[in-house]
Amino acid sequence: MDLRLxxxxxxxxxxxxxxxxxxxxxxxxxxxxxxxxADAHVAFGGHAARAxxxxxxxxxHAVQERVGWISxxxxxxxxxxxxxxxxxxxGVASFYALFRTSPSSSAVVHVCDDVACQVNGAEQICEQMxxxxxxxxxxxxxxxxxxxxxxxxxxxxxxxxxAAMIQHAGADPGRLVLAPxxxxxxxxxxxxxxxxxxxxxxxPAAAAGGARGSGLARFLPGGGGV
Amino acid sequence: xxxxxLDSYRAAGGYEMxxxxxxxxxxxxxxxxxxxxxxxxxxxxxxTAVKWEAVASNPVRPHYVVCNADESEPGTFKxxxxxxxxxxxxxxxxTIMGFACGAEQGYLYVRGEYPAAEARLRHAADQARSHxxxxxxxxxxxxxxxxxxxxxxxxxxxGEETALFNSIEGKxxxxxxxxxxxAQSGLFxxxxxxxxxxxxxxxxxxxxxxxxxxxxxxxxxxxxxxxxCLSGCVEHPGLYEFEFGVTLRQVIEAAGGVRGGRPLxxxxxxxAAGSFVGPDALDTPLTFEGMRAIGATxxxxxxxxxxxxxxxxxxxxxxxxxxxxxxxxxxxPCRVGTVRQEELLARLARGTPLGSARQELALLDDIxxxxxxxxxxxxxxxxxxxAISAVRLGLIEANGTGGNGKEPx
Numbered sequence: 001m002d003l004r005l006x007x008x009x010x011x012x013x014x015x016x017x018x019x020x021x022x023x024x025x026x027x028x029x030x031x032x033x034x035x036x037x038a039d040a041h042v043a044f045g046g047h048a049a050r051a052x053x054x055x056x057x058x059x060x061h062a063v064q065e066r067v068g069w070i071s072x073x074x075x076x077x078x079x080x081x082x083x084x085x086x087x088x089x090x091g092v093a094s095f096y097a098l099f100r101t102s103p104s105s106s107a108v109v110h111v112c113d114d115v116a117c118q119v120n121g122a123e124q125i126c127e128q129m130x131x132x133x134x135x136x137x138x139x140x141x142x143x144x145x146x147x148x149x150x151x152x153x154x155x156x157x158x159x160x161x162x163a164a165m166i167q168h169a170g171a172d173p174g175r176l177v178l179a180p181x182x183x184x185x186x187x188x189x190x191x192x193x194x195x196x197x198x199x200x201x202x203x204p205a206a207a208a209g210g211a212r213g214s215g216l217a218r219f220l221p222g223g224g225g226v
Numbered sequence: 227x228x229x230x231x232l233d234s235y236r237a238a239g240g241y242e243m244x245x246x247x248x249x250x251x252x253x254x255x256x257x258x259x260x261x262x263x264x265x266x267x268x269x270x271x272x273x274t275a276v277k278w279e280a281v282a283s284n285p286v287r288p289h290y291v292v293c294n295a296d297e298s299e300p301g302t303f304k305x306x307x308x309x310x311x312x313x314x315x316x317x318x319x320x321t322i323m324g325f326a327c328g329a330e331q332g333y334l335y336v337r338g339e340y341p342a343a344e345a346r347l348r349h350a351a352d353q354a355r356s357h358x359x360x361x362x363x364x365x366x367x368x369x370x371x372x373x374x375x376x377x378x379x380x381x382x383x384x385g386e387e388t389a390l391f392n393s394i395e396g397k398x399x400x401x402x403x404x405x406x407x408x409a410q411s412g413l414f415x416x417x418x419x420x421x422x423x424x425x426x427x428x429x430x431x432x433x434x435x436x437x438x439x440x441x442x443x444x445x446x447x448x449x450x451x452x453x454x455c456l457s458g459c460v461e462h463p464g465l466y467e468f469e470f471g472v473t474l475r476q477v478i479e480a481a482g483g484v485r486g487g488r489p490l491x492x493x494x495x496x497x498a499a500g501s502f503v504g505p506d507a508l509d510t511p512l513t514f515e516g517m518r519a520i521g522a523t524x525x526x527x528x529x530x531x532x533x534x535x536x537x538x539x540x541x542x543x544x545x546x547x548x549x550x551x552x553x554x555x556x557x558x559p560c561r562v563g564t565v566r567q568e569e570l571l572a573r574l575a576r577g578t579p580l581g582s583a584r585q586e587l588a589l590l591d592d593i594x595x596x597x598x599x600x601x602x603x604x605x606x607x608x609x610x611x612x613a614i615s616a617v618r619l620g621l622i623e624a625n626g627t628g629g630n631g632k633e634p635x
Contacts, residue, residue, distance in 0.1 A: 054414075056396030061338075061377055084396070095398040095554075097380030098338045110339075114300045114548065115498065115541055116457040116530055153382060153548055154300035154498075155339050158457035158530075159464045165339055175341040216307055216453070218467045219480055 003079055005086060011077035018066035019074070022059045023052075023081055032080040049083040056082060056092055060099055068108075068169035069100040097152075098167065105139050107190050108167045110152035111181070117154075117162045120180075125162050126151060128183045147186060155179075166190065227312065229346050232353040235314035241359060243430035247322045248367045250433070252282055255326040259429065261437025263449045268294060268385075268422030269496070269525045270604070271514050274429075277419055280409035281327040284417035289329040292394070292413060292420040293320050295336045295343070296378045296385040299497035300548060301528035304453040305423035307465045309336070309343035312427075313350035317373070319426040321364065322433070324371040327419045332373035335390050338380050348375050382552035386603045387420045388412075389554070400556045401603035424453055424527075444470030448513035452527060456481040459488065459533040468512075475508040477529055488533040492621055496525025498545045499608035501615035522615070538621045539575045542613055546571050549609040560606030563597040567610055574622060587617055 011019075020026070029035030030044040059082065063074050070093045079086045093099045100108075111129055113122040129149045130136065140146040157163035161180035166189060168174050178185050228234040235241075247255050259275035266272045281289055293316065297305040309316060316334070324332050334351075336344045351373060354360045362370045376394055383389050384399035391413045393399040412418025428450055432440045441449045448470035454477050457463045461482025468477060474493060484490050492502045501522045503510075510516050517524050532541070546568040555561045570586055570593070573579050579586040594610035601607045616622050 053396040054394060057376070057379060057393065061379065082396075088397075092396065092398055095381065096378075099379055113544070115494065115544055116301050118541060118544055119458045119530075119532065119536055153552065154298065154302070156297055156303040156306050156337070158301050158303050158455060161463075165341075175338070177339070177341060216311065216465045216467060217480070219472075 003083070003085065005076040005079065007072035007076040009071070009073045011071070011073040012067075014066055015063055015071065015074040016077060018062040019059055019078055019081055022055060022062045026081060031083075032077055045083065052082050053084055056084060056089065057096075060093055060096075064099050065169055065173035066171075068106050069102060069104045071103075075101075103139065104169075105146035105148040106169045107147045107186075109133070109147060109149040109186055110155065110165045110167065111149055112153070112155040112157070112163045112165075113151045114154035116158035120161045122162050125164075125181065125183065132183050133186075147190070149186075229311055229313055230349060232314060232350070232357055232359075235312075240314055241318055241365070243433045244318050244322055244325070244359075244365065245367075246433050247325055248365070248369075252326045252328065255322065255429075255433070256282065258432055258437040262428075262432045262440035263447075264425065264428055264432060264440070265448070265514060266422060267424035267428070267452070267527070269299070269499070269523075271524070274421060274425055277409055277421070278323070278326055280407075281329070281417045281419040284409060286417055288331065288416055289327050290413045290416055290418040291320060291323045291327050291329040291332045292387075292390065292418060293323075293332070293334045293423060293426055294385060294387060294390055294420055295334060295340075295423050296390060297340075297423070297526070298337055298382040298385050299499060299526045299528065300545075301457055301494065301497045301530045302455050302526040303457075304455050304465055304527055306340050306343050308423055308427060308453075309340070310346055313343075313346040314354070315427055315430065316347070316423060317350055317354050317359070319429050320373060321360065321371050322429055323419060323421065323426060324373075325364075325369055327417075329419065330370045330372070332371065333394055333413070334373055334375045335378060335384070335394060336375060337378040337384075339378075344375060344377060351375060381554075382548075383554045383603070383605055386605060389603070390420070391418065398554065400554045401605075403602055422526075445511070445513050445515070447515045452512070452524070454512070454527045454529050456529050456531070458494075458531040459485040459536065460531045461485055470513050471511050473509050473511055474503070474529070477512065478508075478531060481531075484531060484533050486533075488535065490531065491534045491536060491538070492532045492616075492619060494530035494532065494612070495528065496523040497528040497530075498548055498612060499523075499604065500525040500528060501611050502619055502621060503615070504619045538616065539571075542616055542622065543568065543571050543575065545612050549605070553605065553609070557600070557602045557606065559597045559600040560602075560609060563593045563601075563606065564609050566593050567613060571613065571622075590614065590617065 026033030029039035059078050075089055079089050094101050133147050133149050136150050139148050155163045155165055157179035163179035164181040166176045227238050256275050256278050264274045295305050320332050360372050364371050378384050381399045384393045386401045388402035389399040408418045408420050443450050451467050451469050454466045490505050494502055503522050550564040550568045553560045553564045594614050597610055598607050
């Protein structure tokens, strides 16, 4: 496919590494690698090249987690690697709420204010967040360390009171769900003194702990407990 | 049981039902589901056996199976609890589905807001693969099945089955027109079986006790058990499992009743895409047919309890805002209708209706009718149902005539 790329700045090394973590290193000039003399004498494209489109979301996730947003340069690089038109890829990246297409803080706090949390004081929590971290969506400084908060639709934690999820980008990325949530928890969850807090959630060891969440209560005749 | 350990799952009888499925054969598994009369738990209540049979008998290859774990309906958390607490059971269930549907590749699409569930499923899949429960020769039984865990990226609409296919394919999660149904043309245009987490987890249970025994639980048309997500103004919010036939009152009482002993104002059943019912519906059985009779829906099992202190207008505006935000924008009735609904509810809340409150409510009816008739998918079709039910219950206080104060002639 003859891709027309428009980004002023090319993808950074971090962005390329994030893409390669999903797709592996590029094979040559035809899919985003170094162009060699041999590349001029062959052509790769067609169905085989376009059949990798299904990897677009995993790749976008990887870049989002590593860098905190999908820059135009990163998007162009992804397009070359997957043979997807830039307009198509931008349409996808901008469709999903967990991808950002403008520079963002490394930590984004999604505060649930949906129906169940509203009944549990989500509005007061949003007010406190505004007081503490500025207006919803404020990005302090340019891309880099910092905390941005925004309202979120239901996070599926309705049994534990008002909830929030922290999306944390960087070399040690993670997503951390806090429920019940209070604004005081944000800094401690992200504190460098506890670098394992975000990552530990993704570790299977934490999964075995069983400290999170309420169980399933069964009310079946003769069914006994859980 | 330890959700991180395959050994602990097997010690509790894990993977015995996959063994039984293999001995029954694909047709035998589907026959059991048919005997069990299992209906989908994701919201649409479609017979599972019909789906599986249509995929299994489709001559086009390859076949795919997909587990829809993109649980995003406001108020729903059942799939999260199931996946976090028993990830191996879901793997076994989707393997049985792959076996019965003749699929060698499965996908598990987990919403991006469930990091713990995703981590546990990935870990479980790795363990299952290294012990031969996934791969080229599952359990040495001579069939191949593997699966991939995919992460959603924050789109409610991706929970619609065809939108989910598009999302896996690397596209915007926009629903497709149906027909063709997934069993004809699903993921990558191939025959695809797709079920919700809770539905899939009924399958090992059915194979364990047998289809007819499963059908004997619950009521005639709603068989088996059902999970209810209790939240809002109840003493003990959480996930509760009941046999079908239980009434709303019993479910709320099991959760300790209304918080602080306050009077019940309304219950939101089925999530934002569901509807409000009043205290008079407390003795209605929570079955598919019982809900249909009162014009409500079980949906994804949401029981959001609201007492007399809740700001109903605010709640409705949040629902309207939710649908406006989550509409994929592909078809007009939903894209425009959800905006009009939000504006209308805002006008009513401000007490400045266009014309009169009665005209506004008539307009809401129109929006609802058009969205229901002309939207491509269930999101648009149900986007106004909560507001309509709230009007019916008198939960919206339309502030007099307002506006120019004139009643229509």
